[in-house]
Amino acid sequence: xxxxxxxxxxxxRQELAEARxxxxxxxxxxxxxxxxxxxxxxxxxxxxxxxxxQLAEAxxxxxxxxxxxxxxxxxxxxxxxxxVAALSATGAAAAPWRLWAPSEPERGGRxxxxxxxxxxxxxxxxxxxxxxxxxxxxxxxxGPAPAADGLITGLLLRALGSTRPGDVxxxxxxxxxxxxxxxxxxxxxISFVGPGGLGAMLDELVEHICRVNETVLAGxxxxxxxxxxxxxxxxxxxxxxxxxxxxxxxRTGVTCGVHLIVRGARLADHETVVRIDLDAKKCDITGxxxxxxxxxxxxxxxxxxxxxxxxxxxxxxxxxQLADLSPATFWAESSAxxxxxxxxxxxxxxxxxxxxxxxxxxxxxxxxxxSGKTNLIYAWLAALATRYGPSELALYLLDxxxxxxxxxxxxxxxxxxxxxxxxxAGINVNGDREFGLAMLRHLGEELRTRAQAAKRHDxxxxxxxxxxxxxxxxxxxxxxxxxxxVLLGGRDAVADEAVTLLEDLARRGRSxxxxxxxxxxxxxxxxALWGRSGLIGQxxxxxxxxxxxxxxxxxNLAAAVIPRHHAVVNTESGTAGANVVVRLPxxxxxxxxxxxxxxxxRLRPEGCEEPRLFDGDAxxxxxxxxxxxxxxxxxxxxxxSSPGAVLGERIDVAARPARLRLGRxxxxxxxxxxxxxxxxxxxxxxxxxxxxxxxxAHFSIVCLDPDAAGPAARLIAELPSADWFDALVEAPGLxxxxxxxxxxxxxxxxxxxxxxxxxxxxxxxxxxxxWWRSVSRLRDSLGGPASRLDAIGAWxxxxxxxxxxAPLYPQPGGPAWYPRSRRALFFDRSVHRTPxxxxxxxxxxxxx
Ligand SMILES: Nc1ncnc2c1ncn2[C@@H]1O[C@H](COP(=O)(O)OP(=O)(O)OP(=O)(O)O)[C@@H](O)[C@H]1O
Numbered sequence: 001x002x003x004x005x006x007x008x009x010x011x012x013r014q015e016l017a018e019a020r021x022x023x024x025x026x027x028x029x030x031x032x033x034x035x036x037x038x039x040x041x042x043x044x045x046x047x048x049x050x051x052x053x054q055l056a057e058a059x060x061x062x063x064x065x066x067x068x069x070x071x072x073x074x075x076x077x078x079x080x081x082x083x084v085a086a087l088s089a090t091g092a093a094a095a096p097w098r099l100w101a102p103s104e105p106e107r108g109g110r111x112x113x114x115x116x117x118x119x120x121x122x123x124x125x126x127x128x129x130x131x132x133x134x135x136x137x138x139x140x141x142x143g144p145a146p147a148a149d150g151l152i153t154g155l156l157l158r159a160l161g162s163t164r165p166g167d168v169x170x171x172x173x174x175x176x177x178x179x180x181x182x183x184x185x186x187x188x189x190i191s192f193v194g195p196g197g198l199g200a201m202l203d204e205l206v207e208h209i210c211r212v213n214e215t216v217l218a219g220x221x222x223x224x225x226x227x228x229x230x231x232x233x234x235x236x237x238x239x240x241x242x243x244x245x246x247x248x249x250x251r252t253g254v255t256c257g258v259h260l261i262v263r264g265a266r267l268a269d270h271e272t273v274v275r276i277d278l279d280a281k282k283c284d285i286t287g288x289x290x291x292x293x294x295x296x297x298x299x300x301x302x303x304x305x306x307x308x309x310x311x312x313x314x315x316x317x318x319x320x321q322l323a324d325l326s327p328a329t330f331w332a333e334s335s336a337x338x339x340x341x342x343x344x345x346x347x348x349x350x351x352x353x354x355x356x357x358x359x360x361x362x363x364x365x366x367x368x369x370x371s372g373k374t375n376l377i378y379a380w381l382a383a384l385a386t387r388y389g390p391s392e393l394a395l396y397l398l399d400x401x402x403x404x405x406x407x408x409x410x411x412x413x414x415x416x417x418x419x420x421x422x423x424x425a426g427i428n429v430n431g432d433r434e435f436g437l438a439m440l441r442h443l444g445e446e447l448r449t450r451a452q453a454a455k456r457h458d459x460x461x462x463x464x465x466x467x468x469x470x471x472x473x474x475x476x477x478x479x480x481x482x483x484x485x486v487l488l489g490g491r492d493a494v495a496d497e498a499v500t501l502l503e504d505l506a507r508r509g510r511s512x513x514x515x516x517x518x519x520x521x522x523x524x525x526x527x528a529l530w531g532r533s534g535l536i537g538q539x540x541x542x543x544x545x546x547x548x549x550x551x552x553x554x555x556n557l558a559a560a561v562i563p564r565h566h567a568v569v570n571t572e573s574g575t576a577g578a579n580v581v582v583r584l585p586x587x588x589x590x591x592x593x594x595x596x597x598x599x600x601x602r603l604r605p606e607g608c609e610e611p612r613l614f615d616g617d618a619x620x621x622x623x624x625x626x627x628x629x630x631x632x633x634x635x636x637x638x639x640x641s642s643p644g645a646v647l648g649e650r651i652d653v654a655a656r657p658a659r660l661r662l663g664r665x666x667x668x669x670x671x672x673x674x675x676x677x678x679x680x681x682x683x684x685x686x687x688x689x690x691x692x693x694x695x696x697a698h699f700s701i702v703c704l705d706p707d708a709a710g711p712a713a714r715l716i717a718e719l720p721s722a723d724w725f726d727a728l729v730e731a732p733g734l735x736x737x738x739x740x741x742x743x744x745x746x747x748x749x750x751x752x753x754x755x756x757x758x759x760x761x762x763x764x765x766x767x768x769x770x771w772w773r774s775v776s777r778l779r780d781s782l783g784g785p786a787s788r789l790d791a792i793g794a795w796x797x798x799x800x801x802x803x804x805x806a807p808l809y810p811q812p813g814g815p816a817w818y819p820r821s822r823r824a825l826f827f828d829r830s831v832h833r834t835p836x837x838x839x840x841x842x843x844x845x846x847x848x
Pocket of ligand 1: 369373565585
């Protein structure tokens with residue numbers, strides 16, 4: 001029993017031991033699992049922390065990135081807005097008060113926006129808060145009266161300061177303060193409306209709008225000035241009638257230049273109404289952005305501005321500047337149908353355009369000395385030359401005054417530029433009416449060429465010719481002749497031919513695009529002008545400067561009353577009633593002109609040639625091509641049948657040399673006549689050198705005057721083949737042309753030898769080119785008063801009166817010739833009907 005019990009205990013013990021062992025094993029496993037779980041938990045916790053950190057970092061980076069982009073975009077946007085704002089509101093419309101000054105609006109520009117304060121932007125410099133007014137809006141202000149009145153004062157100052165004096169007309173309804181609120185503006189002549197005047201004022205505005213609409217419907221431009229009406233109402237309620245009228249004005253005013261600025265009475269809703277809430281610091285235009293309103297302008301600034309503006313209004317707007325006559329784009333116009341260009345402005349500042357074309361075709365400018373004719377021509381030419389390029393306009397300019405007014409258009413020693421449209425300019429022409437004639441002849445040729453081209457293309461006027469012949473170059477030609485009375489003055493062949501040419505050009509130039517602008521101090525005495533109705537009748541454009549006589553019709557006295565630097569432009573031949581008064585800009589400033597000309601010059605097309613300049617005071621030099629240079633022709637070189645001796649420069653547009661043909665015919669000798677040694681020597685030297693340049697020739701120099709010995713020696717030094725003689729000799733036939741160059745042959749020559757040389761020489765190619773100091777001495781050297789002069793086929797007269805030349809001239813009485821310095825009269829019996837004036841070349845620059 002005991003053993004059984006012992007066994008049982010042992011068994012139990014065994015089982016218990018096993019159970020305990022198993023429990024311990026389970027516990028150990030559980031402990032291990034717990035440890036592992038705890039480790040895992042720690043890992044997860046750590047990972048979570050890392051993740052959180054990374055996320056926070058990423059979020060911070062993204063936030064910073066977004067903020068940077070936001071700042072960048074905001075700054076960019078603000079910059080753009082600031083630039084737009086700067087363009088939309090310039091000068092007085094936007095400047096802060098401390099820098100504020102009135103600014104001149106651009107000619108033809110529209111009014112911009114006006115600044116009322118600034119808009120605060122996060123992280124960006126504040127933007128100007130701008131609102132529209134003129135031509136755009138009515139303003140409705142809500143908020144405390146003093147702040148609103150200050151804002152209105154600022155707005156008015158900006159609107160007035162950025163427009164021309166008189167462009168804005170101000171009306172103020174201020175029943176409580178009886179105009180006191182805006183009294184600073186009183187010097188501008190504003191209308192103050194009292195407490196009882198609101199109805200009448202609104203009625204008047206409504207009528208004004210009706211009138212403006214009538215004008216616009218009639219096709220006329222919107223008339224200035226703008227009407228700005230300020231209503232300072234302290235009681236919001238208006239009488240029903242007033243309210244109805246105000247609503248009408250609100251709806252229709254802006255398009256008619258009527259603008260309301262209202263404080264205290266709400267304007268009806270309309271697209272043109274801009275509301276400004278001073279309490280909320282908001283405005284319709286700027287939306288949700290808060291406005292920091294500008295303070296009112298300093299009172300003294302308003303008062304001084306108004307005083308100065310009132311002064312300027314009394315004086316009128318300043319005259320246009322030369323630059324105002326230029327278009328925005330140069331050379332953009334076509335001259336097919338005419339030339340239109342402003343020459344100045346009217347007293348209200350608008351430019352006055354002057355037409356030239358089919359009607360009116362030509363212009364006559366008149367005004368006493370110093371009245372501004374040349375200035376007017378400068379201004380006109382500047383306006384034309386900036387509008388029409390060289391393929392549209394060609395200018396021929398001639399000034400018969402003693403002076404160089406057209407010299408600025410051609411290259412000079414200090415300025416190589418020229419006005420690209422100028423083809424020819426004549427200065428100091430007062431003594432050389434022949435040059436005027438030459439220009440008219442040249443234009444006459446051009447007229448003929450154009451008329452033939454028009455006939456070929458079946459065109460009746462320039463516009464048609466240009467349409468039919470698009471490849472042709474047919475610019476309109478404008479010929480300006482200043483002091484043209486010099487050309488027509490005098491009853492001689494020059495005046496007769498000039499009038500005939502002018503008449504032809506005036507009559508037919510209209511359809512061929514050739515226009516004349518003639519200016520004169522006094523046209524009243526030009527009989528040639530008034531005697532030919534066919535001529536004067538074509539000059540339908542008349543421009544009269546102050547005190548001009550006979551430019552306008554006899555009953556048109558406008559020129560007598562206009563002030564200095566003004567002109568009357570009349571396109572109906574000067575009839576009263578067709579006057580337009582123009583203020584002329586000062587176009588005389590050389591620097592301004594040079595700057596303009598340089599701009600045009602740089603635009604000149606390829607191949608644009610320098611203009612031909614004729615300067616009556618300049619002495620032309622013998623061209624290098626007329627001197628024997630390089631290879632000297634030898635005896636084997638063929639000799640032309642009639643070499644041409646160059647005697648001087650012809651007074652013509654091409655500046656060609658005048659030549660005397662020396663063929664093997666009787667009388668082919670030259671007599672240079674007169675006492676001016678220098679010029680006589682130059683004529684002989686030019687003749688000899690030019691002959692030597694043309695082929696083999698031999699020269700015999702005979703010099704009988706010690707004063708001419710220097711030039712004669714210089715000549716012989718330059719001639720390839722020449723001998724010096726102290727007396728006239730008969731040279732044997734050489735087989736090549738032989739020229740006897742005789743200086744002062746009247747001094748002492750054997751009459752028989754001279755006669756034989758003159759008579760028989762030319763047949764054997766021996767020609768005498770001699771200088772005699774007078775016609776009678778020439779005769780004496782040929783044997784006395786009865787001797788014949790047939791052997792002298794050509795002559796050049798220097799200081800010899802026309803009547804003295806009678807023995808050498810086919811018409812009785814001799815040619816009409818009054819000697820002039822550095823001018824000579826050339827007559828070649830075999831080619832001339834009438835003699836021609838030439839300018840002896842300067843051959844050697846010093847006349848020792
Ligand atoms: N619109 C103007 N504004 C300012 N100055 C002017 C104006 N017109 C002319 N003048 C000046 O008046 C003076 C005379 O002008 P201009 O030489 O044009 O007159 P003119 O009629 O051609 O005289 P003249 O026949 O004696 O040559 C010049 O000094 C010129 O600068």
